[in-house]
Amino acid sequence: MKISEMLKNKRTVSFEFFPPKKEEGENVLYETIKELVDYKPDFVSVTYGAGGSTREKTVEWTTHIKKNYGLTTMMHLTCVAADANSIDAITDAVDAINVKNLLALRGDYPADMPEEQRKGEFRYAADLVGYLRKKHGDKYCLGVAGYPEKHPEASSMQSDIENMKRKLDAGGDFIITQLFFDNDHYFRYMDILAKNGINAPVVAGIMPIINIAQVVKFTQMCGATVPQFLVEKMDGKSEKNQFMTGVEYAVEQCRGLIDAGVAGLHFYTLNKHGATEAVLDRTL
Numbered sequence: 503m504k505i506s507e508m509l510k511n512k513r514t515v516s517f518e519f520f521p522p523k524k525e526e527g528e529n530v531l532y533e534t535i536k537e538l539v540d541y542k543p544d545f546v547s548v549t550y551g552a553g554g555s556t557r558e559k560t561v562e563w564t565t566h567i568k569k570n571y572g573l574t575t576m577m578h579l580t581c582v583a584a585d586a587n588s589i590d591a592i593t594d595a596v597d598a599i600n601v602k603n604l605l606a607l608r609g610d611y612p613a614d615m616p617e618e619q620r621k622g623e624f625r626y627a628a629d630l631v632g633y634l635r636k637k638h639g640d641k642y643c644l645g646v647a648g649y650p651e652k653h654p655e656a657s658s659m660q661s662d663i664e665n666m667k668r669k670l671d672a673g674g675d676f677i678i679t680q681l682f683f684d685n686d687h688y689f690r691y692m693d694i695l696a697k698n699g700i701n702a703p704v705v706a707g708i709m710p711i712i713n714i715a716q717v718v719k720f721t722q723m724c725g726a727t728v729p730q731f732l733v734e735k736m737d738g739k740s741e742k743n744q745f746m747t748g749v750e751y752a753v754e755q756c757r758g759l760i761d762a763g764v765a766g767l768h769f770y771t772l773n774k775h776g777a778t779e780a781v782l783d784r785t786l
């Protein structure tokens with residue numbers, strides 16, 4: 503089913519997984535999926551390495567989830583270093599497993615790639631969205647990424663919003679946000695979108711913090727900020743203590759979003775089930 507159709511009727515709950523590199527990680531992910539299926543997600547998504555580095559694995563995991571659990575799946579697809587042929591090859595693979603939902607992304611350029619080499623066939627996600635819409639009409643529901651704290655490369659929030667308009671005008675159906683830890687960022691973002699005439703559904707990206715040092719490092723790369731009081735509360739504490747604080751915080755965050763009428767909650771699971779389960783047990 504298309505996610506855009508679901509979003510018309512309900513608040514969705516979804517889980518994001520990434521294709522592990524090693525067998526050990528694969529075993530963890532098999533187990534995680536098995537556990538989280540009990541929560542009857544509206545859809546799950548599988549990430550795609552920028553430059554196509556996980557292409558086969560992304561298709562394999564999407565196939566596994568769809569075939570064995572019958573869940574609605576969304577495959578992420580990045581256009582960095584891609585051309586029409588490589589994108590067509592992916593959509594052929596997607597069609598073969600009857601997936602109807604794609605998250606159309608640019609992906610990140612390797613930090614050392616010179617500017618002149620970045621002008622590929624699809625420079626921005628909007629180019630990929632436009633290509634997919636033009637070639638495939640309404641066959642796919644297309645999600646796009648949104649940044650409540652602004653994309654790190656954007657010169658201003660307004661220029662990032664102009665980009666969002668381009669992605670939606672090109673055929674994007676709904677938005678999933680980058681993770682954020684302070685609901686005020688989300689609420690402000692929703693206001694800015696509305697003021698700019700954007701009313702596509704915005705699914706909130708949630709990541710329960712279970713290891714503060716890891717999350718602080720990770721968020722520096724994606725431009726999200728961790729509230730200082732949480733850093734102070736969790737830093738140096740035991741694994742169990744951090745887990746409990748992180749879950750507690752995410753529960754409050756989800757409740758606040760639900761009260762405000764959020765379109766959906768998308769959990770960045772990091773391929774683990776414990777924290778997502780603990781949050782859902784106390785939220786839904």
Ligand SMILES: Cc1cc2nc3c(=O)[nH]c(=O)nc-3n(C[C@H](O)[C@H](O)[C@H](O)COP(=O)(O)OP(=O)(O)OC[C@H]3O[C@@H](n4cnc5c(N)ncnc54)[C@H](O)[C@@H]3O)c2cc1C
Nearest residue numbers: 549550552578607608609626627647653655656662665680
């Ligand atoms: C929900 C979600 C899922 C993700 N999944 C993956 C994944 O599976 N694999 C992966 O590699 N990465 C993933 N990412 C990360 C994403 O690829 C990066 O954040 C990337 O840097 C931007 O991708 P985008 O699609 O938002 O790019 P774009 O929408 O193209 O925007 C990138 C930057 O370019 C700017 N821009 C766009 N158009 C123009 C223009 N015409 N002129 C000037 N500036 C412009 C934008 O403002 C922004 O700063 C995900 C992110 C999110 C939020």
